[in-house]
Amino acid sequence: QIKQPSFWHGIALETFLNDALEYVQHDTTIQGRRLHQALTLLKAAFEKLNKQYIVLVKDIHLYDFNADTPGNGFRSFVNIAGEVKIAVSQLCQQIVSHLTCCSTKQCKKDHFSQEVEVWVQAIESLSSILEYVNTKLLSCCHDGYLYPAEIALFPEDINNADCDYPRPDPDELLAMISTLDLTPFYGKRLGFHFPPSLRNMLSKLNFVMASFSHMFYSTGGKISRSGQFMSNAYRYRSNLEVRSQRIVDVIDNCTVDFVKSFWSFGEVGIMKKVPALLGKSLSVNVPIIVPCEEMTATRLDDGSTLVIPVPHSHLPPAPIKCHLLSKHAREEMVNSFCCKRKCLPKSDHLLIHFHGGGFVTQSTNAQEPFLREWAHALEVPILSCDYTLSPEAKYPRPLEEALTVYCWALNNLNLLGTNANTIVLTGDSAGGNMITGLTIKCIELGIRPPDGLYLAYTPFIFDLMPAPARLLAVMDPMLPFAFALRCLKAYAGDRMKKSTENSSPIPTPPVENYSKRPKFCSIPLGTTPLHYGGEQSLKDEFSTVVIEDDHYLSALKCPKHILSKFPSTAIMTVEYDFCLDDNVTMGKKLKSVGVDVTVDILNKLPHGFMNLCLVSKEAMDGVKSSIERLKDLFGITN
Structure with missing residues (x-):
């Protein structure tokens, strides 16, 4: 039986939360009441997360590759919950320390309230994911299998195994993801579970994505589009909430053409020369x-x-x-x-x-x-x-x-x-x-x-x-869940009738026909604005996609x-x-x-x-x- 991770400071966090609540409970100012309400919601959100954690942590070791290589999707979510605990504990300590020592106690109450409120949003979404993992996936993942038997076992071994387990429904997963508030994971809580150096780089990438989306989806010539990029870049640099909402809108509603163009952004102009330099x-x-x-x-x-x-x-x-x-x-x-x-x-x-x-x-x-x-x-x-x-x-x-x-x-x-x-x-x-x-x-x-x-x-x-790990893409700043699905669809989905093998001699076409790569100022841009908030959800978009198998x-x-x-x-x-x-x-x-x-x-x-x-x-x-x-x-x- 594996021990609980050492970083799971449940008791300590509860103590820090209670200390912070006790300190502000008699504060009758507007800022004080807001902070108290936010901390109360944080405590409730943490209790919900803790319940899901207790269910999940018991058997995560069964799904590892071996005892010397701990790691699977269940364990990753346990570790993410641990990172949340550490970050929120530190925030509560900062609140108590600041309000105890600061002579102008009103100066950062609004700031701390905003920080706590964003954490509440993030923990609520994370708890919903863990609830889905516990109720829908754990019941399908028996005997150390992370996938149903037809994937985890060889075809010839399925008949010899006890495989009478429920199969998770992809449509149910897509419907659940569509209900989540993902803005915290692309704003102030972006990459909170990564090291600081990576977190900083991922934040810059998301800043570029939000700004680039306006250039891609706006109309007009190159000068007009470049102006859109610059004006929105200034806005997104100073306002994380607006930036995160734009990123979530883009992730949910963009086409694969946007994914192609954005990921090609680093292969034009001087950026192409960086590896050599x-x-x-x-x-x-x-x-x-x-x-x-x-x-x-x-x-x-x-x-x-x-x-x-x-x-x-x-x-x-x-x-x-x-x-x-x-x-x-x-x-x-x-x-x-x-x-x-x-x-x-x-x-x-x-x-x-x-x-x-x-x-x-x-x-x-x-x-x-x-x-x-x-x-x-x-x-x-x-x-x-x-x-x-x-x-x-x-x-x-x-x-x-x-x-x-x-x-x-x-x-x-x-x-x-x-x-x-x-x-x-x-x-x-x-x-x-x-x-x-x-x-x-x-x-x-x-x-x-x-x-x-x-x-x-x-x-x-x-x-x-x-599968448990696939839900990690929901908060992945490098490859969000919807991006991954659109790449899957572009490569192996909605295939036309298979072409037949042609063994006859084929003339060699000119060299210009081989795969074209982006050149400076040649990144393809969109021709229509980004349409979001429509009726089509992820479930509607992908439930009818037929994947080559x-x-x-x-x-x-x-x-x-x-x-x-x-x-x-x-x-x-x-x-x-x-x-x-x-x-x-x-x-x-x-x-x-x-x-x-x-x-x-x-x-x-x-x-x-x-x-x-x-x-x-x-x-x-x-x-x-x-x-x-x-x-x-x-x-x-x-």
Whole structure:
């Protein structure tokens, strides 16, 4: 039986609350009465939260990957409740201390009242989430399963297990979320459960999001839109309440086009040059165009040649842009003849990377901050793929491109400066999902699979199925819940009739057709204003969405005989990641079939944290831990 977390200062908080209430209960001023009322509401909200905590904390250890790796969605909410306790305890102490010592006691009563009132709103919403988790999800998550049996178990094992448990209803989850007041989580209480350095950076990102939304959704030319950005930026900098309301409106009502444009904001102008200016220097950082042509691969069982068709789903075939990054120039490597230093011998290793971004945005450039750290520390060539993005390139187009790039790399190792004795595939978020599907493809086709996988905060199930960790996205400043759903819909939802395989020769289109990336002053902007407050809720928007369902997208549904052939796998996720339960469940399934697997759960970091490694010490520490796991996969010793 696990002990209660040491930070759960329930008794202490109750004492601090009572002290504060006692101090202001006889204050007859307007400010004093307001503060007393706010503290009374805070005490009631805390009691409600405490009841939900007591139910939740008892069995959270049953859902961990193992005793040495504590972490799951239930535990994350317990930890968030603990962070609330600490913050509110400190606030109550500040109230008593200030009112005791300050000679002008009226000066900050309104300030403290506002702080307490915002906490009341946040705790009420958090209590509603915990109530849903306790009443709807705990009853569905038995025997340590974080998902229903059809996901948590292998198909062949379901009949042998006691699986007669209720299945959570996605529509009920969406309806519950629509009733929550989320403004505290995007205003004064934004990122309260993250370290101060990350909290500050996340606040700046949300400030930019609120301001950018006016530029995106306003009408007029570039000058008019830029004016909208600047005027609202001044307002949002000084008024957190107005900013948080705008962010919630945008999250609830924006289109995937806004998500694409906002996340591309850091890849234009001087922002695109930041990794090169602040990151590690590299001898090789060059684009590579993988041609649009059939690839060949050798089957391992009989040595026969397998022809890989040209990627053709949804869009005409087109070349695929990649980037080669390396600390050292190596023999025969692309661009090595331009290097002033002597080339090193070919590397024994190769790291192939697919970027995250919800399948709809970002590129190698956006992830250069940590890719440069990897290339410098590992001294291994890195091939990073800029696959074509959704919603134009829906599933399975990016997976087709991933297979093409992988086979091209196997056939052109000299150009990459490697012998490829060891090949490791890596991806974060959407990229992790792609390399998992790619590995399954390699196993099924019988071609050389990778020798290792490094999967960072990866979604392993494409389903609206509720899970404890998925509710963490409700208060996630990096990837809010509605953003995640719209990315899911853009990539794998509402698919048209599947295209049939075309084995006939396909002419290579001009290079201009490959996936376009944002350039300075070329971020696409909206053509209509933001419409919010309408009749369509999240439930209405997503309840009729049909999600593509196969084991390339949802590796948790992969048959046992396929998963058992996976290479050594290192899974990294974070404590407050909406994909946390996917990662824990995937780790358990791989372990159950004898795969060498590790699961690392990093504390107090958000989904996508590696992109912030140049501006956050905690994020950089997380990147350094990923380097150690990659060294293990390559067998590199210091």
